[in-house]
Amino acid sequence: MFGRRSQEDFDAEVRAHLELETERLRAQGLSPAEAERVARRNFGNVAAAGDRFRDVQPFAWAEGFGRDLRHAWRALLRTPGFLITTVSTLALAIGAVAGMFSVVNAVLVQPLPFPEPERLVALTGTAPGSDQPERFDLGADFYLQYKEHSKLLDGITQLDSGTATLRVDTRVERVRMAWPTYDLYSTLGVRPQLGRLPVPEDGEGVVVISDQLWTSWFGRDPSVIGRSYFVSDDMKQVVGVMPPEFRFPNDETVLWIANPMRLEQVRPGQLGALTVARMKPGVTLEQLDQELTALSKELPARFGGPPSYARLIESHRAVAVPLLDRMVGSTARTSLWLLLGAVSLALLIACANVTNLFLVRAEGRVSDLAVRRALGAAPAQLVRSQLAEALLVAVPAGLLAICLSAVTLPLFVAAAPQGLPRLGAAGLDLATVATTFGLVLLCALVCGAAPALRAASANLHSMRDGGRAATAQRHGFRNGLVIGQTALALVLLIGAALLLQSFNRLRNVDPGYDTDGLYTFQFAPEQPHLTDGPSWGRMHAAFMERLRTMPGVTAVGVVNNIPLDEATSTARFRTDTMAEDDSGTLLARNFTGGDYFRAMGIDLLQGRAFTSDEAFTPNSNVVVSWSAAQQLWPRESPLGQSLRHVLGDNTVLPFTVVGVVEDVKQDDWREAGEAVVYFPLTGPTPTSWRLSSPAYVIKSPRADSLQGEVREHVRQVAPEAPVYREYTMEFLARRSTVELSFTMLTFAVVSGLTLLLAAVGLYGVLSSVVSARTREIGVRMALGATPGAVRRQVVSQGTRVVVIGVAIGVAAAFASTRYLGALLYEVKATEPALFLLTSGFMVVLGVLASYMPARRASSVDPVVSLRSE
Amino acid sequence: MPTQDAQPTRGQLLQGTLDLLVLRILALGSHHGHGIAMAIQARSGNELLVDHGSLYPALQRLESRKWIRGEWGVSENGRRARFYSLTAAGRNQFAIETGRWNRLVESIARVMSPGPTPEGA
Numbered sequence: 001m002f003g004r005r006s007q008e009d010f011d012a013e014v015r016a017h018l019e020l021e022t023e024r025l026r027a028q029g030l031s032p033a034e035a036e037r038v039a040r041r042n043f044g045n046v047a048a049a050g051d052r053f054r055d056v057q058p059f060a061w062a063e064g065f066g067r068d069l070r071h072a073w074r075a076l077l078r079t080p081g082f083l084i085t086t087v088s089t090l091a092l093a094i095g096a097v098a099g100m101f102s103v104v105n106a107v108l109v110q111p112l113p114f115p116e117p118e119r120l121v122a123l124t125g126t127a128p129g130s131d132q133p134e135r136f137d138l139g140a141d142f143y144l145q146y147k148e149h150s151k152l153l154d155g156i157t158q159l160d161s162g163t164a165t166l167r168v169d170t171r172v173e174r175v176r177m178a179w180p181t182y183d184l185y186s187t188l189g190v191r192p193q194l195g196r197l198p199v200p201e202d203g204e205g206v207v208v209i210s211d212q213l214w215t216s217w218f219g220r221d222p223s224v225i226g227r228s229y230f231v232s233d234d235m236k237q238v239v240g241v242m243p244p245e246f247r248f249p250n251d252e253t254v255l256w257i258a259n260p261m262r263l264e265q266v267r268p269g270q271l272g273a274l275t276v277a278r279m280k281p282g283v284t285l286e287q288l289d290q291e292l293t294a295l296s297k298e299l300p301a302r303f304g305g306p307p308s309y310a311r312l313i314e315s316h317r318a319v320a321v322p323l324l325d326r327m328v329g330s331t332a333r334t335s336l337w338l339l340l341g342a343v344s345l346a347l348l349i350a351c352a353n354v355t356n357l358f359l360v361r362a363e364g365r366v367s368d369l370a371v372r373r374a375l376g377a378a379p380a381q382l383v384r385s386q387l388a389e390a391l392l393v394a395v396p397a398g399l400l401a402i403c404l405s406a407v408t409l410p411l412f413v414a415a416a417p418q419g420l421p422r423l424g425a426a427g428l429d430l431a432t433v434a435t436t437f438g439l440v441l442l443c444a445l446v447c448g449a450a451p452a453l454r455a456a457s458a459n460l461h462s463m464r465d466g467g468r469a470a471t472a473q474r475h476g477f478r479n480g481l482v483i484g485q486t487a488l489a490l491v492l493l494i495g496a497a498l499l500l501q502s503f504n505r506l507r508n509v510d511p512g513y514d515t516d517g518l519y520t521f522q523f524a525p526e527q528p529h530l531t532d533g534p535s536w537g538r539m540h541a542a543f544m545e546r547l548r549t550m551p552g553v554t555a556v557g558v559v560n561n562i563p564l565d566e567a568t569s570t571a572r573f574r575t576d577t578m579a580e581d582d583s584g585t586l587l588a589r590n591f592t593g594g595d596y597f598r599a600m601g602i603d604l605l606q607g608r609a610f611t612s613d614e615a616f617t618p619n620s621n622v623v624v625s626w627s628a629a630q631q632l633w634p635r636e637s638p639l640g641q642s643l644r645h646v647l648g649d650n651t652v653l654p655f656t657v658v659g660v661v662e663d664v665k666q667d668d669w670r671e672a673g674e675a676v677v678y679f680p681l682t683g684p685t686p687t688s689w690r691l692s693s694p695a696y697v698i699k700s701p702r703a704d705s706l707q708g709e710v711r712e713h714v715r716q717v718a719p720e721a722p723v724y725r726e727y728t729m730e731f732l733a734r735r736s737t738v739e740l741s742f743t744m745l746t747f748a749v750v751s752g753l754t755l756l757l758a759a760v761g762l763y764g765v766l767s768s769v770v771s772a773r774t775r776e777i778g779v780r781m782a783l784g785a786t787p788g789a790v791r792r793q794v795v796s797q798g799t800r801v802v803v804i805g806v807a808i809g810v811a812a813a814f815a816s817t818r819y820l821g822a823l824l825y826e827v828k829a830t831e832p833a834l835f836l837l838t839s840g841f842m843v844v845l846g847v848l849a850s851y852m853p854a855r856r857a858s859s860v861d862p863v864v865s866l867r868s869e
Numbered sequence: 870m871p872t873q874d875a876q877p878t879r880g881q882l883l884q885g886t887l888d889l890l891v892l893r894i895l896a897l898g899s900h901h902g903h904g905i906a907m908a909i910q911a912r913s914g915n916e917l918l919v920d921h922g923s924l925y926p927a928l929q930r931l932e933s934r935k936w937i938r939g940e941w942g943v944s945e946n947g948r949r950a951r952f953y954s955l956t957a958a959g960r961n962q963f964a965i966e967t968g969r970w971n972r973l974v975e976s977i978a979r980v981m982s983p984g985p986t987p988e989g990a
Contacts, residue, residue: 013902014925016950020903021921023946044922 018043064381068388076392082361083393086354089757090397090443093350095404096343096750098436099412102405104340106426108333112324113245115189116278119154121285122326123275123292127316132586135319138275140266141303143181145295146277152291155187156277158261161249165524165722167230168217174524174724175213177231177255178248184256187278188248195225195240198258206258207236211244213254231257233526249274249327250421268305276323285320292318306650308572308583327421334822335743342495342747345488346754347439352481353761354447358390359478360768362451383452390448398440402433412746417739450477478765479801486805486842487812489751489758493838494813495820496751499744501834502825506737512664512673513563514601518729519703520562521710522695525718533682533689537593537616540681540694544594546713547698550706555699557596558681562695563666564732565725572646573677575632584646587628588666588674591694593681597623597661599699600729607639607659615680623659628675643677645684653684669736670825695725703728740823759849766798767853777857787858794857798850799843806839806846887919887927889970892955892963895937899954901944902928928953936962 018039025035076083111117124135125142143158150156159180166175185197194214198206209224218224228235236257247253279288296318300310325333406428413423530536544556561568572584593615597604605626614621622643629638638657645653663673682689698706707726714723734741777790817829827834894900894908905928906919931937936959942952955963 010925010929012949013951016901016944016948017903017921017925019948020901020944020946020950023948024903024907042918042921044920 014043065384065388068381068385069392072385072389072392076389079361082357086357086393086447087397087400089350089353090394090447091400091404092753093343093347093757094397094436094439094443095401095408096753097340097347097439098401098432099405099409100336100340100343101435102409102428102432103412103416103423103426104336105429105431107328107422108324108336110422110425112327116281117324118322119279119281119283120188120323121277121279121288121320122323123156123277124319124321124326125296125316126319127312129315130312132312137272139268139270139273140261141268141270141299142296143261143273143275144263144266145299145302146275146292147183149295149298150277150291152280152283152288154278154280155183156275157181157184157187158273158275159184159249159259160273161253163724164232164255164257165230165526166217166255167720171217172720172722174522174722175254176250176252177257178253179257179259181259181261184248184276187276189278190242190246192240193243194222195238197240200260202239202258204258204260205235205237206239207231208240208242208256208258209238210242210246210254214241231255232524247421251424266303268299268303268309274326277320279320285322288320289318292320306583306646307581331739331822332417334819335739338495338819338823339743339746339750342492342750342754345492346750346757347443349485349488349754349757349761351443351446352485353757353764354393354443355450356478356481356761356764356768358386358447358451359454360764362386362454363768386452387444387448390444390451394440394444394447397443398436402428402436405432405436415742417742478769482762482765482801483805483808485758485761486802486846487809489754490806490809490838490842491813491816492747492751492754493842494809494835495817496744496748497834497838498817498820498824498827498829498831499740499747501827501831502823503737503741503744505826506669506740509665509669511563511669511733512602512662513729514699515729515733517699517701517703518600519698519700519706519710519727520565520695520729520732521707521723521726522693523714523718523721523723524693525721527718533686534617536689537682540593541612541616543713543717544696546717547696547710550698550700550709550713552702553698553700555595555599557592557594557599557697558694559593559596559600559697560591560681560694561666562697562725562727562732563600563664564669564729564736565695565727567667568674568676571677573632574644574646574652576642584644585631587631588676589679590666590676591679591681591683591688592623593694596697599697600664601699602664603662605660605662606637607657609659609661610678610680616682617680618682618686619680620653620655621658621680622655623661623678624657625661625663625674625676625678627663627673628677629657629660631675645677647685655684669733670740704730740825743823755845759845762798762802762846762849763852766794766850767856769797769853773857790858791851791854794854795847795850798854799847802843802846802850806842809842810835810839885966887923888931889963889966890917890919891924891927891931891953892936892959892966895953895955895959896963899952901942901950901952903950904944905953931959934962935959 018036021039021042022032022035025038026032030038112120114120123138123142123146125132125138126135138158140158143156146153147156157180159178161176161178163174164177166173182198182200185191191197192208193211195208198208207229214220214224224238225240226237228237230236242256293316296313296316299305299313303309409427413426416423525539527539530539540558544558547553547556568588568590570586571589573587574582574584578584592610594612596602597609607623609623610621624632624638624643632638632643633641638660641657643655643657645655647653661678664676665671666674666676679688681694696710698710700706710726711723714721777785781787781790813835814830821829890909891905894905894912897908900908902921902924906921906924909917909919928937928939932939932953935956937953938956939951939953941949944950
């Protein structure tokens, strides 16, 4: 700035003045020393003049702040211990928050990569009192009705997804595919990067591929358009390649097979496809729910269907949810928000600790501050210098935190449950870095505020009596810090304990089958002679014979849906006692062959399992699970009972129950054992076997090293068939609990860290309180107080504060742990035993943290402490 | 602090008066800070003692308003000192401030004079 004068220039001018004045006074006959003294007195307050000089300077504030920063930096360097402690405490906490923020932002906050994503919804239904799940996906009947009659929608699409065998020349693999109606692309608003989209005239013979498949299988060759390849059993023509960002409904989907969805395919009441719609601009979810609910009431009149369908529709309400929410899933959403909440609490505690360290540091400088005040420094200037110091701690902490997240974020992403969409996008993006710096400024303000206010109120009074005047007030504030820290740490600790308990219960769950020594895989033979159920069944029987020859194998079975991997389908069943027009009970169904029950370790409770003949030829025997038996024949023996399988077109197939097996956790480790009807592998209808792609189950102590041998056997019998879904049962069990265990682990780490911070903070506060009272304790001991009495007093003082914190923490936890509900398993969110245990632990921690300073206090030598003043 | 009658007025000038006095002294020729303080003291018959601590911020203020200009030079007894002189804008400002001061003095004098106010007569 032109014309600006430096402080040095001003100081030189003042010096010149003092010299001139001294000279004048000496000329009047004063002694040199006297002349200098009077010159200074006449000038008045040099420092104040300097301040006033600075205040009229342009950019004075910035310059002053720069000077404060330099001073603070030198002061901090003189106390490296303080610098390292505060910077690393804040860096850890800020890094944790920044990392979680990045994940939450990428997964939950960033909009879907489609135009106007806020108008996209997933349509579901609810029908209280029906045997449907609380929230269910809709069938083709709903889709067609909504598509033709809704006035609030701009587009609607329905899609199934699954796996298909893709065969391109000699390469064969099982890939994820989706089976959407034609309107998928227009509803989402996406265009292919190459070729075109399917149109209804194409029929079922066309397919659209992902950018990833185009790259890895076709080397980005544009001539792929128009060529035909085998997808499962059919030839499909590739008509388009989607852009890289199109990953729907999940990241793994690489094929979209056209689904013509004809009216005659509609089976009223058959539910379960993802339905996505685009609302017209300005439409609210409530309006849409109302319109669609009204439209669905017309369904039985349009499609007919059994009485149960009419009953379902009667209580049915449409529920539209934002598509983003649907894609992430509510448990994942809860986990991520919880983790962000937990690390934020940890940051609060870290801030409280650093604030406390600053307060202790400021205490040592009370007289220094008072002198500066007395010399005319404005309160604002003292505040500024304190804030400068806090900023110098927070900024390096922020930089360190960013480096830290650069390392830990990829680890976190790798450890997170698979299948969480968009998690890969989590990283050190602009939003995360900006947030980190926001946090840095906030931390500097929070940590600097208390010492800054103290600095501003420092006065001559506190200089004179060595700072004791403000002691009581200061300790009040510090006690507040401890109470807050204790409460926050306890909330986290209780949350962690609840999750830990859930995890423990979950690990000890008996799923109904063994999880160790089991290997499972699938393969898709496509041999021309497998044209009917019996020949297909014989192929499986022969193949299992081969598998049994492997060393160490004790049992081999085959099943349509292996537990914890693929969900079972459901079907309706009627008993003899039910009326003819009763639509029956909805039960899960599964198909088994070979030694399935024995291999899996599923106990046979009554009757018998299938014989190998039964398993592979059409017959009318079934095995039911214990729950199914309880549900159908609560008072009679299920053996020999007849069971009628009600098919979609209302035809009924009769079956006889030959055995009862124990319940198994089929779909989800956390849910109760399911009521299942087991059919022989070839299924209840002549075509059932066509639909299934069964999984083999091998019981062997070498379960985790069978892959190579199994692949070799498959290669020998069906060289063209890809082997896929190769798992151990242990892996499947772990995978089904990974979400909870991941959240639990992260939560536990965060709470452990927080607890440590809180304990350190508590110790820090109590020790500084004791040091400040050294003189008082000295006097008391000189007057005859015993060391024991002093110890007791200090400990009880510390404990009192902690107990208040614990009480607040318990109340806060009581109010907040219900948000954990979705993640808990067989643990109440307000489990009294856990609350008691963790509270007790906190109190003990508090007593321990007060004991050490108490011991120090009691070893004070009265004489020394009195002399130190 | 007890004040004796003989004590000269020190540093308790009316708001803005110090600025006017500085401009007045500099209208006579350039001066350094100490010289300005001495000149005010001398011209006031030792009645006004300028608070040296307030003088320099005042000089700084006037300089930042571009009414005076400061330059380092050598004092009469050979010391380095910063000499101030009026700028054209300062000369203007001095005229304005003088007029304002005279009106103030007259009006205060009328208020202070004995007898009824002219309007009330």
